[in-house]
Amino acid sequence: MSIPRTTHTKRVGALTATLAAAALALSACAGGGTTPAGSEGASGSAKTDATITFIPKQLNNPYTDVVLGGGKTAATAAGFATANVVGPLEASASSQVTFINAETQAGTNAIVIAANDPDAVCSALDEARTAGAKIVAFDSDTNPECRDVFISQVVAKDVALIQTKLISEQIGGAGEIAILSATANATNQNEWIKFMEEELKSNPDYKDIKLVAKVYGDDDDAKSFQEAQGLMQAHPNLKGIISPTTVGIAATARYLSTSQYKGKVALTGLGLPNEMRSFVKDGTVSEFALWDPAQLGEVAAYAAKALVDGTITGAVGDKFTAGDLGERTIEDGGIVIVGPPTVFNKDNIDDYDF
Amino acid sequence: MSEHATVAVDTTAPLADVVPVRGPRWYAGRDATMVYILLAFLAYAALSIPRFASPVTTGFLLLDVVPTLLIAMPMTLIIVTGEIDLSVASIAGLSSAVLGVAWASGTGIWVSIFLALGAGLLAGIFNGVLVAYVGLPSLAVTIGTLALFRGLALVVIGDNAVANFPNEITALASAKLGTSGIPLVILPVVFVVLVFGLVLHHTAFGRGLYAMGYSKDAAHFVGINVGNSKFWLYVASGLVSAAAGVFWTLRYTSARSDNASGLELTVIAAVLLGGVSIFGGKGSIPGVLAGVLLIGSLNYALRLGRVSDVVLVTVTGLLLIASVIAPSVSAAVGRWRHSQRLRRHLARDQGAEPG
Numbered sequence: 001m002s003i004p005r006t007t008h009t010k011r012v013g014a015l016t017a018t019l020a021a022a023a024l025a026l027s028a029c030a031g032g033g034t035t036p037a038g039s040e041g042a043s044g045s046a047k048t049d050a051t052i053t054f055i056p057k058q059l060n061n062p063y064t065d066v067v068l069g070g071g072k073t074a075a076t077a078a079g080f081a082t083a084n085v086v087g088p089l090e091a092s093a094s095s096q097v098t099f100i101n102a103e104t105q106a107g108t109n110a111i112v113i114a115a116n117d118p119d120a121v122c123s124a125l126d127e128a129r130t131a132g133a134k135i136v137a138f139d140s141d142t143n144p145e146c147r148d149v150f151i152s153q154v155v156a157k158d159v160a161l162i163q164t165k166l167i168s169e170q171i172g173g174a175g176e177i178a179i180l181s182a183t184a185n186a187t188n189q190n191e192w193i194k195f196m197e198e199e200l201k202s203n204p205d206y207k208d209i210k211l212v213a214k215v216y217g218d219d220d221d222a223k224s225f226q227e228a229q230g231l232m233q234a235h236p237n238l239k240g241i242i243s244p245t246t247v248g249i250a251a252t253a254r255y256l257s258t259s260q261y262k263g264k265v266a267l268t269g270l271g272l273p274n275e276m277r278s279f280v281k282d283g284t285v286s287e288f289a290l291w292d293p294a295q296l297g298e299v300a301a302y303a304a305k306a307l308v309d310g311t312i313t314g315a316v317g318d319k320f321t322a323g324d325l326g327e328r329t330i331e332d333g334g335i336v337i338v339g340p341p342t343v344f345n346k347d348n349i350d351d352y353d354f
Numbered sequence: 355m356s357e358h359a360t361v362a363v364d365t366t367a368p369l370a371d372v373v374p375v376r377g378p379r380w381y382a383g384r385d386a387t388m389v390y391i392l393l394a395f396l397a398y399a400a401l402s403i404p405r406f407a408s409p410v411t412t413g414f415l416l417l418d419v420v421p422t423l424l425i426a427m428p429m430t431l432i433i434v435t436g437e438i439d440l441s442v443a444s445i446a447g448l449s450s451a452v453l454g455v456a457w458a459s460g461t462g463i464w465v466s467i468f469l470a471l472g473a474g475l476l477a478g479i480f481n482g483v484l485v486a487y488v489g490l491p492s493l494a495v496t497i498g499t500l501a502l503f504r505g506l507a508l509v510v511i512g513d514n515a516v517a518n519f520p521n522e523i524t525a526l527a528s529a530k531l532g533t534s535g536i537p538l539v540i541l542p543v544v545f546v547v548l549v550f551g552l553v554l555h556h557t558a559f560g561r562g563l564y565a566m567g568y569s570k571d572a573a574h575f576v577g578i579n580v581g582n583s584k585f586w587l588y589v590a591s592g593l594v595s596a597a598a599g600v601f602w603t604l605r606y607t608s609a610r611s612d613n614a615s616g617l618e619l620t621v622i623a624a625v626l627l628g629g630v631s632i633f634g635g636k637g638s639i640p641g642v643l644a645g646v647l648l649i650g651s652l653n654y655a656l657r658l659g660r661v662s663d664v665v666l667v668t669v670t671g672l673l674l675i676a677s678v679i680a681p682s683v684s685a686a687v688g689r690w691r692h693s694q695r696l697r698r699h700l701a702r703d704q705g706a707e708p709g
Binding site: 053059086087088089090092093094097099102104105107118122123143 | 410615653
């Protein structure tokens with residue numbers, strides 16, 4: 001009924017309440033508000049006060065966390081004074097731009113970015129470069145004009161070849177094999193499968209291996225499980241299965257481990273150590289492969305340091321040392337390859353946590 | 355026996371010992387409070403966050419808030435009438451997609467921009483007709499068109515991104531005025547803000563919007579054309595959202611169907627923080643301006659301080675809740691104190707009479 005007229009009391013009350021809210025916000029900022037960044041020192045020799053910032057596609061992604069973990073450790077080892085990780089909560093095209101802007105203003109020496117959109121980040125990265133920052137793209141490339149180097153995980157062909165090599169070893173070089181892939185139109189998987197098929201045909205070592213089926217589990221756990229089951233019924237002489245997808249290999253391993261085929265039908269492919277650990281230990285799977293995401297971060301950090309120190313410029317043929325991983329060369333298009341996939345077995349699987 | 359006489363007291367009348375404030379409102383109103391908070395925050399950030407106080411900040415910060423600021427203008431007017439438009443970010447996405455496809459198919463850049471704005475206008479008309487003339491609730495209509503326009507954007511451009519816009523145009527989107535660091539694009543934005551400010555605060559149409567926010571029926575009976583007013587608001591919202599989409603596309607040099615997704619919530623948060631009542635009838639453009647800038651500078655300062663976005667979302671959420679609660683709490687406190695005084699008055703008055 002009564003609309004309270006404006007009295008002093010009301011205004012003071014409103015002002016107090018709103019100021020309290022503001023104070024809350026301010027104290028939240030104060031928590032991380034001051035991170036001293038290195039001042040611009042002389043270029044050329046190794047800088048000791050250089051700063052590096054990683055901008056992933058989005059935060060709180062388990063795979064990204066492993067990459068960034070490797071990157072931050074290596075950044076400290078490479079000689080960066082501070083290493084930061086900032087990034088958006090959702091992987092949208094333009095969400096990374098404000099982070100790049102803030103880093104530009106903070107005078108960060110090296111920005112390591114996995115671009116959500118190759119072009120949307122470009123003008124912001126250009127501004128950062130004008131301000132003196134070195135740009136390293138990793139995982140997902142930007143437009144090549146906007147970065148100094150791109151660190152690529154693996155060569156597609158290497159991924160395919162390691163899987164054919166593993167299956168051949170596990171089935172003794174002869175017998176029927178099948179592939180359980182993700183979706184029928186998955187770009188990565190199809191590229192690998194194409195290389196595998198070519199290798200099986202052309203390499204004399206694999207002449208006794210016969211690829212009898214390709215099935216698709218759609219990267220769905222239940223569907224992959226059923227497809228694995230179907231493969232065993234349709235091909236009683238099957239000696240081995242390659243599953244070049246982390247979902248497929250885990251589902252197939254789960255099926256095999258509880259079936260009569262455990263230990264008799266070989267399984268390999270691309271898997272996550274944490275998901276595959278129990279199957280490796282119980283003998284369902286002897287060896288499988290995947291790149292080590294941490295190494296991606298490591299190579300990116302060392303490349304960034306070499307760029308900041310001026311020992312490389314990003315030109316094709318430039319070489320730099322990536323810590324324990326050894327020397328890396330910049331290839332055509334400013335691309336650096338991290339290396340061949342890592343093979344996991346019961347001896348080394350406990351060393352990895354991802 | 356019981357001699358309790360009922361004393362007729364006008365409980366709404368001002369009490370003798372309370373002096374009503376009748377002076378100028380500009381220094382003590384809700385919008386003024388927002389401006390004070392904004393200034394306090396800017397001062398705090400400038401002092402405590404390294405490098406915050408520089409022309410670079412002005413440039414980046416203003417560029418960041420342009421889309422929010424633009425869309426917040428029609429949104430303020432719509433919320434003042436007690437309605438809402440949730441489809442604004444989808445309209446921006448649709449206009450981005452149209453701009454990209456038109457440019458990629460060889461249309462001139464200005465014609466492409468014109469087509470993109472046209473798409474926004476049509477989207478606004480669609481919303482307007484459903485809300486104003488068919489009479490459907492705006493919440494339901496715009497939740498629907500939120501999905502519909504985003505879907506259309508996906509139909510128009512698919513999974514592709516168009517990025518090869520002419521350099522002169524994209525440079526214009528992030529060009530600065532001399533060395534001040536103020537982006538050139540702020541000039542048209544200021545114009546839009548002035549237009550919406552004048553319409554809301556200095557025209558009969560604008561005052562009609564407040565009346566509609568309090569009571570649509572009452573507004574109708576005093577001769578306000580409720581349907582037409584709403585229709586034009588949604589048309590304006592569509593057009594301005596499309597302009598924001600065009601700016602977004604050119605600033606990030608990338609036309610994609612998912613551009614500006616989620617922006618509607620940022621805009622509504624800023625508008626409510628700026629003192630506009632979600633129930634309609636209250637709010638002002640200066641307050642909203644301060645709200646948008648407060649969220650924008652909070653965002654920027656936290657990022658400059660490398661505080662995680664999780665904190666940012668949490669802080670924005672708390673601010674929003676506080677801004678909604680604060681007036682209710684102070685109103686409740688005011689009412690309580692008023693009734694306390696009233697009781698004391700009554701006790702004093704009745705003390706003279708036999709009990």
